[in-house]
Amino acid sequence: MRLILGSASPRRKELLAQIGITPDAILPPDIDEDPRKGELPRPYAARLAREKALAVPADPEDLVLCADTTVALGRRILGKPADAGEAAAFLTLLGGRRHEVITAVALRRGDRIWARESVSVVKMKRLSDDELNAYLQSGEWQGKAGAYGIQGLAGAFLPWIQGSYSGIMGLPLAETSTLLQAAGWPLWRSA
Numbered sequence: 761m762r763l764i765l766g767s768a769s770p771r772r773k774e775l776l777a778q779i780g781i782t783p784d785a786i787l788p789p790d791i792d793e794d795p796r797k798g799e800l801p802r803p804y805a806a807r808l809a810r811e812k813a814l815a816v817p818a819d820p821e822d823l824v825l826c827a828d829t830t831v832a833l834g835r836r837i838l839g840k841p842a843d844a845g846e847a848a849a850f851l852t853l854l855g856g857r858r859h860e861v862i863t864a865v866a867l868r869r870g871d872r873i874w875a876r877e878s879v880s881v882v883k884m885k886r887l888s889d890d891e892l893n894a895y896l897q898s899g900e901w902q903g904k905a906g907a908y909g910i911q912g913l914a915g916a917f918l919p920w921i922q923g924s925y926s927g928i929m930g931l932p933l934a935e936t937s938t939l940l941q942a943a944g945w946p947l948w949r950s951a
């Protein structure tokens with residue numbers, strides 16, 4: 761049984777390494793990430809994680825692990841910003857309030873899918889012009905849902921979280937290890 765990480769995200773690889781897992785292969789999926797009309801953030805993240813898992817080619821006995829991280833401001837989905845202008849708009853919207861970070865995980869073997877979602881609440885301080893400009897300059901907003909990464913400079917903007925740090929970063933480790941065990945991956949027996 762091989763474990764395939766279906767993700768281009770370096771964070772997901774790092775987080776798996778944190779619990780001692782090195783995937784046998786990394787095969788990033790290529791799917792349409794546009795939300796459907798009126799789609800809410802949590803079902804959207806869950807749908808994308810499943811679609812990613814289905815889009816990765818694998819042998820019938822292989823495990824395919826995929827995830828999707830979405831930032832939700834109420835009913836609004838904030839995905840990966842297209843450019844610095846959109847990143848600035850997202851960070852301005854998020855500043856001074858609480859938002860949710862949803863990471864849905866899907867694990868597939870053949871036709872079977874095991875799935876879980878992790879929902880965290882994050883408070884971001886209102887950013888000064890200097891803070892916003894420095895962050896935009898850093899480029900750390902690129903490729904990240906909601907235009908920030910808790911694990912980098914933006915940690916300085918987040919005074920409070922409730923939920924899962926690894927989930928906010930892109931792969932909730934408790935849920936992921938539960939799924940891997942459910943699917944028969946010898947997580948605590950491999951040493």
Ligand SMILES: Cc1cn([C@H]2C[C@H](O)[C@@H](COP(=O)(O)OP(=O)(O)OP(=O)(O)O)O2)c(=O)[nH]c1=O
Pocket residue numbers: 766767768769770771772788789812827828829830831840861903904905906908909910911928929930
């Ligand atoms: C909120 C937040 C998101 N992120 C990242 C995790 C994800 O990589 C990214 C959300 O985009 P995703 O679409 O979930 O993932 P991805 O496009 O990076 O990779 P793939 O679809 O191939 O798995 O945002 C952080 O790194 N830190 C954070 O604090």
